[in-house]
Amino acid sequence: MKNRFILLTAALIAALLLSVSLVSCVGSLFRPATPAQTTVPETDPETPSEEETEPVFVPIDTDAETEPETTEPPEPDVRTVSFLGAGDCIIYYGNVRDAKYCAVDGGRAYNFAPMFANVKERIASADIAFINQETLMCGDGYDFSYYPYFNGPQDLVYDLAETGFDVINIANNHMLDKKAAGLSATMDLYGTLDGVTMIGGYRDRADYENVRVVEKNGIRVAFLSYTEHTNYITLDAGSPIVIPYPDPEAIPGEIARAKEMADFVIVSVHWGSENTFTPNAKQKELASLFAESGADAIIGHHPHVIQPVEWIECEDGRRTLCVYSLGNFIAEQEYDFQMLGGMISFDMVLTDGVPSIVNAEFIPTVYYFNISFYKNQVYYLKDFTDALAASHGLPYYGRTLYLSNLKTYLNNTVSSAFLGEYLAETE
Numbered sequence: 001m002k003n004r005f006i007l008l009t010a011a012l013i014a015a016l017l018l019s020v021s022l023v024s025c026v027g028s029l030f031r032p033a034t035p036a037q038t039t040v041p042e043t044d045p046e047t048p049s050e051e052e053t054e055p056v057f058v059p060i061d062t063d064a065e066t067e068p069e070t071t072e073p074p075e076p077d078v079r080t081v082s083f084l085g086a087g088d089c090i091i092y093y094g095n096v097r098d099a100k101y102c103a104v105d106g107g108r109a110y111n112f113a114p115m116f117a118n119v120k121e122r123i124a125s126a127d128i129a130f131i132n133q134e135t136l137m138c139g140d141g142y143d144f145s146y147y148p149y150f151n152g153p154q155d156l157v158y159d160l161a162e163t164g165f166d167v168i169n170i171a172n173n174h175m176l177d178k179k180a181a182g183l184s185a186t187m188d189l190y191g192t193l194d195g196v197t198m199i200g201g202y203r204d205r206a207d208y209e210n211v212r213v214v215e216k217n218g219i220r221v222a223f224l225s226y227t228e229h230t231n232y233i234t235l236d237a238g239s240p241i242v243i244p245y246p247d248p249e250a251i252p253g254e255i256a257r258a259k260e261m262a263d264f265v266i267v268s269v270h271w272g273s274e275n276t277f278t279p280n281a282k283q284k285e286l287a288s289l290f291a292e293s294g295a296d297a298i299i300g301h302h303p304h305v306i307q308p309v310e311w312i313e314c315e316d317g318r319r320t321l322c323v324y325s326l327g328n329f330i331a332e333q334e335y336d337f338q339m340l341g342g343m344i345s346f347d348m349v350l351t352d353g354v355p356s357i358v359n360a361e362f363i364p365t366v367y368y369f370n371i372s373f374y375k376n377q378v379y380y381l382k383d384f385t386d387a388l389a390a391s392h393g394l395p396y397y398g399r400t401l402y403l404s405n406l407k408t409y410l411n412n413t414v415s416s417a418f419l420g421e422y423l424a425e426t427e
Contacts, residue, residue: 079350081219083266084126086343087301087326088172089160090134091152094332094373096144099153101374110155115330115376116163118383119343119365124164126345127216131160131329132169132268132301137189138182148231149177154189161196167214171200171225171244172270172302176233180241199268200225204240211258219350222262224254224295227270228282228302246271248289255293263355264348267295270302272325275335277413279307279324287312291320296357298322299344305337306410309344309362309418321346321357329378332369334397340381340406341365342414362418364410369393381406382422 135150190198202208307324327341364381
């Protein structure tokens with residue numbers, strides 16, 4: 001019995017030891033690995049090392065310029081309108097006969113378009129193109145007539161429009177050649193045109209005070225028109241039609257009213273002495289009045305020859321472009337100096353609301369017809385040749401045309417400052 005007890009006790013102790021061993025082995029499977037040893041600096045951890053206390057220097061480029069921060073100014077609001085102006089268009093018998101000959105089957109009875117063909121591209125390309133149409137176009141009930149009382153075919157007005165003229169002036173010394181009725185009929189004709197502004201003919205006082213304004217490219221251009229006389233022909237008493245004779249007392253107010261309505265004011269004026277290259281005293285006086293009253297440009301016509309172009313310096317610091325006479329554009333007259341005309345070209349620029357006129361240039365032209373008064377055409381002087389001069393129709397009047405004389409008239413009259421393109425082409 002005693003031996004059995006001893007054996008049982010020994011078995012229990014062995015089982016207990018085996019279980020302790022198993023627990024120890026299993027526990028070792030889940031025990032975390034011993035972390036890797038980290039090298040500890042020999043210095044005091046509270047004392048920074050030399051490496052940590054040494055300052056870091058960043059090199060500075062002393063040659064580099066330091067620019068202060070700036071705010072870019074806003075882009076200016078710049079708008080531009082190009083202008084081209086032509087002088088007197090006077091229709092004689094030879095013009096009408098030539099236009100009849102050039103008529104196209106199925107088209108209008110009179111075709112004046114070939115007369116403008118050489119210069120049409122430039123006219124059409126201008127934002128605003130102007131011409132002084134000196135002869136009436138009264139229509140039915142009126143016979144064609146010529147010097148000294150003019151009336152021509154109404155087909156001309158359509159060719160003017162199709163050539164590219166946007167503003168047509170009719171205030172001139174021939175506007176009453178067929179009295180008030182003929183002027184009224186001509187105004188009726190212009191009223192049928194779309195895209196063309198007629199100036200210089202006014203049905204009554206209210207119409208006269210209704211300033212004509214043309215808007216292009218966001219710029220408004222007002223046009224005023226005056227004529228010094230109407231060849232001593234007057235309106236019948238009681239006629240409401242207004243003839244725009246220049247009244248020095250009224251001009252400042254008329255220009256002021258136009259300036260309220262537009263960014264630029266252009267004055268068309270029929271004035272001066274015929275066949276003289278020099279503006280007279282009255283032209284000078286009126287030009288100064290127009291300029292000081294606020295006109296930006298003055299476009300003159302009537303003398304049938306060219307006259308100077310100049311800047312008029314105003315008392316308020318502005319300057320006004322003045323063309324005293326553009327001469328003839330189309331006219332079968334008899335002297336060589338009457339064949340030389342011109343167009344004025346310039347840009348109207350509006351910069352943040354401030355107006356200016358730039359790029360002013362006089363473009364000389366020559367009017368041609370042959371000895372039989374056919375082949376009527378406007379040429380640029382730079383394209384006109386000695387051969388064309390030799391075949392010109394002036395010998396019909398017992399006179400001769402020389403290209404060299406035309407160039408002399410030009411250079412003696414118009415400043416080279418306004419002849420940029422012409423000079424460039426002929427140097």
